[in-house]
Amino acid sequence: MKKVYIVNIVWVSLIIVFVIFYKIMSAEFAKIENEVVDKYDEKVIVTYTTKNDIEKLYINNQKFLSELVHELNEIEDIYKYTQISIPFNYPEKDVMFYGNKDNKVEVSESLKEKFILLSRGLKINQIFIRIISAGEEHLSNGNLNCTFIFSQWDCMNNSYIGLMASPINLELKEDSFIDVAFDFERHKTVVRNLKLDTYEGIYWYYRLSRDTDSRLYPFRNRVYDIVKGNLN
Numbered sequence: 001m002k003k004v005y006i007v008n009i010v011w012v013s014l015i016i017v018f019v020i021f022y023k024i025m026s027a028e029f030a031k032i033e034n035e036v037v038d039k040y041d042e043k044v045i046v047t048y049t050t051k052n053d054i055e056k057l058y059i060n061n062q063k064f065l066s067e068l069v070h071e072l073n074e075i076e077d078i079y080k081y082t083q084i085s086i087p088f089n090y091p092e093k094d095v096m097f098y099g100n101k102d103n104k105v106e107v108s109e110s111l112k113e114k115f116i117l118l119s120r121g122l123k124i125n126q127i128f129i130r131i132i133s134a135g136e137e138h139l140s141n142g143n144l145n146c147t148f149i150f151s152q153w154d155c156m157n158n159s160y161i162g163l164m165a166s167p168i169n170l171e172l173k174e175d176s177f178i179d180v181a182f183d184f185e186r187h188k189t190v191v192r193n194l195k196l197d198t199y200e201g202i203y204w205y206y207r208l209s210r211d212t213d214s215r216l217y218p219f220r221n222r223v224y225d226i227v228k229g230n231l232n
Contacts, residue, residue, distance in 0.1 A: 028220040084127040086119040164205040
């Protein structure tokens with residue numbers, strides 16, 4: 001009888017601990033999903049935080065995103081830039097182009113309208129630009145070897161979830177990301193690309209980047225990524 005009583009106490013204790021842990025993690029998840037970012041004196045709630053959100057973002061805006069990529073490729077020497085920053089309160093603040101050239105770029109009216117929809121409608125305000133080829137001499141038609149990575153805001157430590165458009169079909173590595181995510185090696189960044197679709201000659205990917213340094217990748221964020229399926 002005493003053993004049964006002890007077993008029941010243990011089970012009740014475990015259930016209480018689980019409920020407390022669940023409530024704490026739910027509150028922490030809510031903070032991640034509704035993080036308030038103070039940008040340009042305007043508080044903005046970050047919302048696109050999961051792989052599922054990125055997939056929906058692409059499915060619901062496939063044509064628009066494809067047109068946007070083609071217009072970005074029409075910007076002169078776009079491959080010489082590293083990123084495009086679109087203020088949350090755009091068009092009140094100018095879009096900034098960062099890289100090797102002057103950040104003043106002539107943007108067409110059509111592209112201006114697309115930036116407004118991208119920033120205000122889709123909550124994407126950061127576009128990272130990467131060059132696939134080894135050198136400029138290999139660029140097709142000037143720009144077509146550029147990869148564009150769309151994310152909601154410029155995360156410090158290179159950790160983000162985003163949507164990537166590439167001119168080529170990238171080879172994907174099938175690693176165990178959960179193992180990598182709990183690797184405590186300092187300043188180790190892991191990247192995951194998962195192909196979503198091919199549309200009008202552009203290959204689209206879900207992209208995850210994580211700095212696995214324990215100080216930059218807190219426990220709650222690790223658990224969140226696993227629970228939400230962001231790592232697979």
